Amino acid sequence: MTTDVQSNNSRVEQFLTFQLAGEAYGVEILKVQEIRGWEAVRVIPNTPAFVKGVLNLRGSVVPIIDLRERFSLEHFDYSPKTVVIVLCVEHGANQFVMGIVADAVSDVLDINLEDIKKAPNFGSKIDTRYMRGMHVYKKKMIMLLDVDKLLNPDEVEGIESLV
Amino acid sequence: MSIDMSQFHQVFFEECFEGLEAMESGLLTLDMGDIDSEIINTIFRGAHSIKGGSGTFGFTVVAEYTHIMETLLDEMRDGRRKVTQPAVDVLLGSVDCLREMLTAIQNERNVNNASVAKHKKALEVVLNGGSMAEEPALPVEQEFASEEDSVNVAPDIVEEESVELGEQGWKIAFCPYLDLLKTGNDPVRLFRELNELGELTTTVNIQDVPGFYELDPEECNISWDLKVVGDISGDEIREIFNWVEGDCEMEIQPLAKAVKLPPVVKKIDPEPAAVIIPDNPAPKSVEVKPKVAETKKSESQDSDNEAAKTTAKASSIRVDTDKIDTLINMVGEVVITQSMLGLVGENFSMDKVGQLKRGLAQLERHTRDLQQSVMNIRMLPISFVFSRFPRLVHDISSKLDKKIVLKLVGENTEVDKAVVELINDPLVHLIRNSLDHGIEMPADRVAAGKPETGTIELKAYHRGGHIVIEIIDDGRGLDKDKLLSKAIEKGLVEENNLLTEKQIFELIFMPGFSTAEQLTDISGRGVGMDVVRRNIQSLGGNIEIISELGKGTTIAIHLPLTLAILDGQSVAVGDETYIVPLVSIIESINITERMLNKVAGKGETFRLRNEYLPVIRMRGIFNVHSGNPTKSKEGVLVVVEGQGELCCLLVDELLGQQQVVIKSLEANYRRVEGVSGATILGDGSVALILDVPGLVRFSIR
Numbered sequence: 001m002t003t004d005v006q007s008n009n010s011r012v013e014q015f016l017t018f019q020l021a022g023e024a025y026g027v028e029i030l031k032v033q034e035i036r037g038w039e040a041v042r043v044i045p046n047t048p049a050f051v052k053g054v055l056n057l058r059g060s061v062v063p064i065i066d067l068r069e070r071f072s073l074e075h076f077d078y079s080p081k082t083v084v085i086v087l088c089v090e091h092g093a094n095q096f097v098m099g100i101v102a103d104a105v106s107d108v109l110d111i112n113l114e115d116i117k118k119a120p121n122f123g124s125k126i127d128t129r130y131m132r133g134m135h136v137y138k139k140k141m142i143m144l145l146d147v148d149k150l151l152n153p154d155e156v157e158g159i160e161s162l163v
Numbered sequence: 164m165s166i167d168m169s170q171f172h173q174v175f176f177e178e179c180f181e182g183l184e185a186m187e188s189g190l191l192t193l194d195m196g197d198i199d200s201e202i203i204n205t206i207f208r209g210a211h212s213i214k215g216g217s218g219t220f221g222f223t224v225v226a227e228y229t230h231i232m233e234t235l236l237d238e239m240r241d242g243r244r245k246v247t248q249p250a251v252d253v254l255l256g257s258v259d260c261l262r263e264m265l266t267a268i269q270n271e272r273n274v275n276n277a278s279v280a281k282h283k284k285a286l287e288v289v290l291n292g293g294s295m296a297e298e299p300a301l302p303v304e305q306e307f308a309s310e311e312d313s314v315n316v317a318p319d320i321v322e323e324e325s326v327e328l329g330e331q332g333w334k335i336a337f338c339p340y341l342d343l344l345k346t347g348n349d350p351v352r353l354f355r356e357l358n359e360l361g362e363l364t365t366t367v368n369i370q371d372v373p374g375f376y377e378l379d380p381e382e383c384n385i386s387w388d389l390k391v392v393g394d395i396s397g398d399e400i401r402e403i404f405n406w407v408e409g410d411c412e413m414e415i416q417p418l419a420k421a422v423k424l425p426p427v428v429k430k431i432d433p434e435p436a437a438v439i440i441p442d443n444p445a446p447k448s449v450e451v452k453p454k455v456a457e458t459k460k461s462e463s464q465d466s467d468n469e470a471a472k473t474t475a476k477a478s479s480i481r482v483d484t485d486k487i488d489t490l491i492n493m494v495g496e497v498v499i500t501q502s503m504l505g506l507v508g509e510n511f512s513m514d515k516v517g518q519l520k521r522g523l524a525q526l527e528r529h530t531r532d533l534q535q536s537v538m539n540i541r542m543l544p545i546s547f548v549f550s551r552f553p554r555l556v557h558d559i560s561s562k563l564d565k566k567i568v569l570k571l572v573g574e575n576t577e578v579d580k581a582v583v584e585l586i587n588d589p590l591v592h593l594i595r596n597s598l599d600h601g602i603e604m605p606a607d608r609v610a611a612g613k614p615e616t617g618t619i620e621l622k623a624y625h626r627g628g629h630i631v632i633e634i635i636d637d638g639r640g641l642d643k644d645k646l647l648s649k650a651i652e653k654g655l656v657e658e659n660n661l662l663t664e665k666q667i668f669e670l671i672f673m674p675g676f677s678t679a680e681q682l683t684d685i686s687g688r689g690v691g692m693d694v695v696r697r698n699i700q701s702l703g704g705n706i707e708i709i710s711e712l713g714k715g716t717t718i719a720i721h722l723p724l725t726l727a728i729l730d731g732q733s734v735a736v737g738d739e740t741y742i743v744p745l746v747s748i749i750e751s752i753n754i755t756e757r758m759l760n761k762v763a764g765k766g767e768t769f770r771l772r773n774e775y776l777p778v779i780r781m782r783g784i785f786n787v788h789s790g791n792p793t794k795s796k797e798g799v800l801v802v803v804e805g806q807g808e809l810c811c812l813l814v815d816e817l818l819g820q821q822q823v824v825i826k827s828l829e830a831n832y833r834r835v836e837g838v839s840g841a842t843i844l845g846d847g848s849v850a851l852i853l854d855v856p857g858l859v860r861f862s863i864r
Contacts, residue, residue: 044832045851061830
């Protein structure tokens with residue numbers, strides 16, 4: 001698989017990749033608002049465990065979601081390397097700002113849209129709705145996430161039933 | 164070098180609208196008996212600066228119009244002219260007209276020349292009122308001149324004007340005998356009365372006027388063709404001509420079809436009676452004449468689009484100078500503290516630690532104050548909305564012949580700018596309703612043993628974590644039986660359903676519901692209240708009606724504080740900090756575990772002065788596990804009230820009171836039960852604001 005940027009720019013998108021339990025994930029860079037270090041959040045009562053709480057982001061109250069817990073991966077204590085990726089999510093006509101906790105940020109990649117493979121169908125057991133597709137980079141698989149679907153406020157609320 | 168003037172337009176328009184508002188409130192406060200020259204001065208200044216500004220920017224139509232107003236006001240100011248109610252009414256009409264013109268220009272629409280010309284004419288008539296005899300032909304000439312003027316500005320208006328001739332009305336051929344004037348009749352008076360019925364157009368026929376030397380000034384040599392437009396019965400017209408019946412020949416015909424009358428205006432010989440083209444000195448500005456309605460229809464669609472366009476534009480905010488002064492002061496303090504700290508840091512030694520700490524504490528305080536006052540800028544007193552209502556009440560009550568005073572209470576309650584903008588339309592609707600349906604006619608009021616003058620009270624205050632706006636009238640109240648039977652008749656309610664009083668009142672919010680026997684152009688079409696409720700709900704509030712037949716109605720609008728500042732008590736539960744709205748706290752009590760009584764093994768109650776109140780353990784309800792668990796043995800009970808119910812919240816500790824700005828959790832997340840919002844504490848961390856009514860509901864469940 002080639003990593004060269006194709007001359008046809010309109011078919012190339014940039015993705016921010018990050019690490020989560022040893023796996024690489026990617027999100028569209030245009031959705032990323034900022035990346036910040038982990039800091040203590042205010043817990044919101046009676047919410048799913050993966051909603052860590054809310055953070056004051058220069059005056060707006062932003063919910064923070066732990067992707068490890070969201071994806072039912074083993075829990076990992078937050079370290080100084082732990083980052084929060086603040087994303088701008090579109091839902092209908094509204095825009096939401098949410099943060100996701102990741103182990104570490106890796107790289108920004110230019111990915112040709114043609115090189116994105118469709119997410120395989122794992123049957124009903126594994127939910128692939130939040131995947132935009134897969135991309136192979138340096139022989140490693142990167143899971144590209146569809147942020148709008150992943151962090152849809154309705155989904156965030158009713159997620160327990162899926163796990 | 165040319166400067167792009169359009170960059171200043173926005174400011175100009177804002178200033179104009181502000182000036183208009185000042186003029187309007189000035190005109191409304193003018194007391195006929197005792198004229199305060201300062202008020203007139205204010206009004207005059209408003210008109211003057213609009214005139215100046217519009218001249219500068221090349222809006223000549225506005226400038227010319229304001230010039231006339233200014234002239235009139237100038238004479239009033241100098242005491243050369245008495246301030247009369249009709250004159251004030253005309254001026255108020257002019258303020259409306261100016262506002263229309265300016266909005267039109269602002270949105271790059273054409274100015275509605277017909278209405279401008281009408282108001283201009285009215286103004287000129289007032290202006291020439293005293294001196295008409297001296298320069299008699301002037302009003303006529305100016306009127307047409309002004310119409311020509313305006314046509315130049317916006318040529319496409321002409322068509323609209325010919326359309327409006329297809330209205331119902333009467334055509335009167337009036338040919339008085341020579342001795343009409345000798346019998347003491349004055350045609351001018353007749354015409355004035357006609358004009359009161361509808362819009363009057365006069366065409367003078369002066370063929371029979373003899374040469375100057377043969378002219379007998381006491382003879383009436385002229386005849387008129389009159390046209391009155393409006394919904395008038397033939398009897399009304401005949402009544403006016405009753406007095407001259409034997410002294411003239413006349414023919415009254417209904418205006419069946421559109422007849423375009425040629426605008427015959429001839430220079431007339433100086434014969435006094437013939438020359439004055441009468442015009443009602445004070446055409447009722449409120450009256451919705453069909454003509455205006457028609458032209459407005461096409462325009463209102465226009466303006467709807469425009470409105471959508473304008474909202475997209477950057478909005479600006481007017482801030483009380485006091486607030487800005489405080490802000491500047493605070494910034495000054497911050498700068499001083501910063502330089503002091505800089506000085507400490509420059510040659511730092513350990514003995515300066517105390518100084519450093521003091522400086523940091525100061526900085527912290529200033530920054531927090533600064534933050535607070537910046538947030539305060541968004542808050543506007545509700546008087547921004549309320550100030551428009553005296554005019555509304557003035558206009559409508561005089562139109563309805565009712566006597567009504569409007570009382571404003573709590574005008575200084577601060578509301579977020581967004582609420583101020585959005586609450587206006589629902590309030591207008593509700594006040595119109597009160598004026599039209601609520602308050603009875605003076606005679607009926609006296610018969611019911613109430614004071615002749617009705618009262619509408621508009622009240623705003625903060626309560627229970629809400630901003631409450633109440634519209635209280637002492638009118639006839641809602642008739643439950645009538646509402647119910649109407650609802651059954653319309654099929655909105657099943658016949659045998661038993662409804663509570665509250666549910667019955669709620670019926671008026673149903674679409675298509677109206678009990679008014681007669682539709683008026685003020686209210687009663689049954690399309691309003693459901694829209695009002697929807698608007699208020701879209702603001703996240705609710706609306707409530709309390710009414711007593713014969714005594715009056717209170718409509719209370721509760722708006723959430725999502726946008727407002729709130730006084731809060733911060734409480735600690737484990738490591739968490741929550742804010743309890745101060746308004747809902749009744750008292751706080753230090754307790755130990757033993758003071759709580761278990762009920763049926765599960766619920767807990769606390770006995771407070773012979774009353775058992777349910778206790779909510781915040782640790783339990785919010786799943787807080789952090790902090791010192793022994794704390795749960797003793798704590799603080801915060802007695803709160805929500806929706807009329809009392810309950811106790813068991814927390815670990817009371818921390819402090821502070822003003823907090825409400826941040827919506829929903830903006831980025833969703834509603835959380837028991838939490839009405841979030842705020843940011845002085846240390847930058849987030850704290851959740853408790854939704855007391857929600858918790859109370861929870862405790863009852």
